[in-house]
Amino acid sequence: MDVILWIIAVVLAAVFLAAGITKLRQPLKNPSASGTGQLGNLSPTAVKAIGVLEVLAAVGLLLPAIVDIAPILVPLAALGVALLMVGAAITHARRREAQMIAVNVLLFVLAAVVVWGRLGPFHF
Template sequence: MNIVLWIIAGLLAAAFAAAGAMKLTQPKEKLAASGMAWTEDVSPGLVKLIGGLEVLAAIGLILPAVLDIAPVLVPFAALGLVLIMIGAIVTHARRKETQAIGINVVLLLLAAVVVWGRFGPYSFGS
C-alpha cells in the first residue's frame, strides 16, 4: 500500500503542479478562453492564490517525504487539496459544469486516500 500511496501522491503532485503553474503564469482571460471559464467569476488575485496553493500542495506531497524533513506535511498537503477540490466542486456546481465536477471528485478521492494512508496505517513515522 505504501507504493500505491507514493504513486497517487506523485500523480496528484504532477497534476496540481501543472495546473497551479498555469494559473500562476497565465492571465485569467487566457485561462477562461482555454477552458477554465470559472475564472470569469473570480478576481485575478484569487486565481493566482489558488494556483500558488496548488503548487505548494504539489511540493508538499513529495518533498518532505523524499528529504525526510517533516514528512507529516505530506498528509496536510493532501488535506489542503481535499479542501481546494471541495471549493472547486461548489464553484462548478454553481456554474452547472457537471463534467468538471466529476474530475474534481476523482481528485478529491485520490487526495483523501493519501490523507487517510499517511495520517493512518501507512504514516511515515511507523
C-alpha cells in the first residue's frame, strides 16, 4: 500500500505542478486569453494565488517525505489539495461545468486516499 500511496502522491504532484505553473505563467492583464477557459471571470490576482497554492501543494506532497523532514506535511498537503478541489468543484458547479466537476471529484478522492493512508495505517 505504501507504493500505491507514493504513486498517487507523485501523480497528484505532477498534475498540480503543471496546473500551477500554467497559471503562474499567464499574463496578468488577461489570464483567460491563453486558452484556459476554466479561469473565466477570476481576477488575475486570484489566478496567480491559485497557481501558487497548486505549486505549494505539489511540493508539499513529495518533498517532506523525500528529505524525511517533517513527513507529517505530506498528509496535510493532501488535505489542502482536497480542500482546493472542494472550492474548485463549487466554482465549476456555479458555472455548470459538469466535466470539470468530475475531474475535481477524482482529484479529491486521490487526495483523500493519501490523507487517510498517511495519517492512518501507512504513516511514514
